[in-house]
Amino acid sequence: MFTQAMTDTALDPSKAPVPATEGASSPETDAPDGPGSTAAQALAAAGDAEQARDVAALDDSAIAAQKRLGASRAGLVQRLVYGPAPKAEELSSGAKIGKGADGKGLSRAGQAMVKAAIGCIGRGEAFEADAKLSAALRKAVAEEKGYSFTVPEEFGGAGSNYGDLALAEEALAANGLGALAVEVSGELTIGAGSLLAYGTDAQKSTFLPMLSEGRLMAFALTEVGVGVNAKKVQAYVELDEENDCYRLHATGPRAKMYITNASHGALAGLVARIGKNGRKVGLFIVELPEHDVKVGDDDPRSGKEGAKTDWGFECHSTEVSAFMANHNSRMEFENFPIPRSNQIEADGVEVLFYCLRMGRCMLAAMSAGYQRMLAADAAYFARLRTGVGGRVIKHELPRLNLGTVLGGALQSRALSHLSLQQDADGVDLAGLRDLTKSAASGTAMESQAATEHVLGGRTFHTSQRVSDSRANIHVFGVVEGEDDLILMGMVKDVTGGFTERYMAGMLGVIQSINVDDDGNPVAPQDMILRITPLTALKYPGRVVKATGRLLSNASFWALVGWIVMNGLIEVLRLPLRLVPTAWMPRYRALPKRLRGPARWAERGLRFVRWQNLGLNLWFQLELTRAQIPLQRLGKTMEHLTAIVALCYHASKQDITQQRVAELQSRRLMAKTRAIGILSDLVGMERLREVVAEVGSDIEFGRSTLITDIEPQMYAMPWE
Known part of the structure; x- marks a missing residue:
């Protein structure tokens, strides 16, 4: 794995619920713990049971890590979006x-x-x-x-x-x-x-x-076969009671690859399944041999003349063009012994x-x-x-x-x-x-x-x-999580509390009409992911049933109340837009050139709550598959938060850095304005339709732009 924590869609969509805000009650950032996140439930309702199980399992690991960290205050971005707004001193604390x-x-x-x-x-x-x-x-x-x-x-x-x-x-x-x-x-x-x-x-x-002493240490998660799908690692250990050790099996598709810092004589924290078909994923500290070893080589460690090894180990470069100055390796382990005392007693994920x-x-x-x-x-x-x-x-x-x-x-x-x-x-x-x-x-x-x-x-x-x-x-855009995918996970982090509290009921109602009278899922072609006028014409009975259930659902009326209350607050806020930024105590401490961008970005982050609500109401259960809208929302949040961080950080720096901060902020403002979310819902729908068409052509070999080109075999095949 490139920089010890590379992740993809199998890892990052599972995010832990957000703890309550210190000193204030904020239902949008106070998500209750439960047996499964709304994201996992929505995936199951949309017919993607396998991914729902993956996300639910990863949720458990994320929640456990959250508890270990013991964070006592809700996240900064959540509070910038849903309130209460962080104080200026906190924003400049970095x-x-x-x-x-x-x-x-x-x-x-x-x-x-x-x-x-x-x-x-x-x-x-x-x-x-x-x-x-x-x-x-x-x-x-x-x-x-x-x-x-x-x-x-x-x-x-x-x-x-x-x-x-x-x-x-x-x-x-x-x-x-x-x-x-x-x-x-x-x-x-x-x-x-x-x-x-x-x-x-x-x-x-x-x-x-x-x-x-300078000994290198790697983290070995990524595998040839499953990549960085943390809950589906195929490398496994089996207990060898006679020798008081585990035996690690990680060859072929199970081999570890793209492991930075992995070299002969180094240490590695290695993620492996406990038992070939076990459900638990463990973490083990492995001391890598000083050189490659094959089964049957002389084993000087045994102390017995003529003793041969019953295990093997190989470590060689992955031959990637990035991080060429570093050790970046593929490792294979055959019946490799790991002392039982080297197991870290925690879930590897x-x-x-x-x-x-x-x-x-x-x-x-x-x-x-x-x-x-x-x-x-x-x-x-x-x-x-x-x-x-x-x-x-x-x-x-x-x-x-x-x-x-x-x-x-x-x-x-x-x-x-x-x-x-x-x-x-x-x-x-x-x-x-x-x-x-x-x-x-x-x-x-x-x-x-x-x-x-x-x-x-x-x-x-x-x-x-x-x-x-x-x-x-x-x-950099791939290691530590592929950017677009972790942005979608970030959206889930920030909006998860709101979704759990206000949207779960509506999504549950839609889920309930996707089963027949016997409780079995309807056929995929009859599954309803969004209730629209066209849906009502095609499935009038199911839509009427859903409407009745929705009107009797407490969380639906809680959502209505949230919309009314927050709408009124926004109306009352409108006159404040006429107040010069220099008159507002929050921004008075900022340099003059940074006040406008900071205020603009904070207002934009408050509007994200409405953008998220709009996407949920428009796409409903289909939002589990609608990556383009979520990516746009994530990029908007990224730009706006970056402006806020820049302005408050630069307020503590010299004038040259303040000039740079203003320039970067204004560039980010232009980028943010160019992202259409609620103003381009219809356009996004059409874009997604065309993406689906082009993707289908590629999937089934119909795209004439590439049908006459023989593709090169990818590196490190897993078959």
């Missing part, structure tokens, strides 16, 4: 991280680690001849406790916090060591993080000092959910660093290069491109720091962690293109770090 322990940024431990790493670049020791991170670099970083940066001192670590780690990660990426930042992030967020949260005292005492939040925050910090590096190199070129009409830096479009890169860097930093401070303050990161990652990877891609427009062909020269960064930046 800026405290940028000040560091001494008020000047990096902590002393962070400074030492970064200085040691950059020193290796200066001495030409950072990379091997094959462009991999060098042993000398790893040794220098380990000596400064970089690989145990957040490990408590009692286990030999530096004892720093995640805020300090984010600053160090950004500094490494900004100075051409993004690959090292990736390595350290994986080591600490889900390696040490899983041990610290779920490991026994004995496991911590055994393995954490190894990290402090729960541990993954627990650690995801930090992985996504660190990706945003790395993204900020990468983009600062791009901006520095492009600005240096633009100041020196003379083109048509003078130096490149004098022209408006190159300046816009450079501003785009700086804006992406500042946005990624603001979101990363805000998320980390929220986590430290006991606030649920549901919603914020996901859009932070999506926004950071999106701006990184945009910044790469903007840099190419400034530097031109030199961007692609093999000697340039700007060129080296390209593949890594591209893959």
Whole structure:
């Protein structure tokens, strides 16, 4: 798996219910615990029983991780949408991280680690001849406790916090060591993080000092066969009581692949099913052999002359073009022994959910660093290069491109720091962690293109770090969760409480008319996912029955009450739009240039509640399949939250960063205005119809644009 917590639709659609808001009652963000989320129930009602089971199972793991975290306050994005609105001090709290322990940024431990790493670049020791991170670099970083940066001192670590780690990660990426930042992030967020949260005292005492010495640690989830479908992993262990160990079987389709930090002699937290056909998914700490081993090789560990191994292990590169400086491996295990004491007593997927939040925050910090590096190199070129009409830096479009890169860097930093401070303050990161990652990877891609427009062909020269960064930046949109998919999961996070309380009754009524008199599901072609005038003409009896049940449903009238109450509040708010922003105490503390964008974005986030309601009423049960509307809503929420984070973060920075924040905010405002949701429901319907037609042509081999092309076989076939 690329950066230790890669996820897809099988993982991210399951999100934990949101805890109640501290100090206030907010039914939209106070979702009751239950046997299954509305999302799982809606999927079942829509006829997708298999995915409903997957989502319900993942919900359980997410809820367990939520309880382990013990967040005491509802998520920031939920409160921006449904209220009560966060105070300005909370929105700017992430800026405290940028000040560091001494008020000047990096902590002393962070400074030492970064200085040691950059020193290796200066001495030409950072990379091997094959462009991999060098042993000398790893040794220098380990000596400064970089690989145990957040490990408590009692286990030999530096004892720093995640805020300090984010600053160090950004500094490494900004100075051409993004690959090292990736390595350290994986080591600490889900390696040490899983041990610290779920490991026994004995496991911590055994393995954490190894990290402090610089030993790498991977997280092995992704498989050749099922990818990152966390609840469907096929690798499995069986108990070997005679030897007091588990035997791991992970070959062929069960093999682990895309595992960053996996190398001979490293550690790995490995997710495997307990029993070949078992339902429980476990997590095991595996000490990887120093070299490949085949069944029947000499076994010097047995102490018996002529003894042969009864197990096998292989580890080799996945040959991907991204993260080429890192170890990224495919691993196969045949009857591989794992001591029973190495099992972490927790659901492997729960541990993954627990650690995801930090992985996504660190990706945003790395993204900020990468983009600062791009901006520095492009600005240096633009100041020196003379083109048509003078130096490149004098022209408006190159300046816009450079501003785009700086804006992406500042946005990624603001979101990363805000998320980390929220986590430290006991606030649920549901919603914020996901859009932070999506926004950071999106701006990184945009910044790469903007840099190419400034530097031109030199961007692609093999000697340039700007060129080296390209593949890594591209893959940011896939690792730690594919962006579009985690945005849809983010929408579920933010709106889940409202859906559970107000929409579940309506969806349940629709579900009830999709069964016959004997309680069996109706035929797929007769299933009703939306009640519309056309539905009433086709199935008048079932629609009349549904209408009667709806009118007698308490949650329906609760929804009506919510609409009336919130509608009245919006009407009463209208005169406030005439009040100048400078007169409003909430925005008075912001720099003048940032007041308007901040107010506009906060108003837009309040309107998201109506956009979500409109999509639910329009699509009803079909919303379980309508990915395009959910993606649009998620992208809207991402842009608006990014503006808020930018404005409040920059209010604590110097004037140059405030200018960058305004530029980025205005670019995001333009993007948000271009997204049609309620204003384009009919257009979205037609778009989805055409997508279905084109998709069907592709699925059944009818698309004449590609029918005469022989496709290349994909890498690592699972058949």
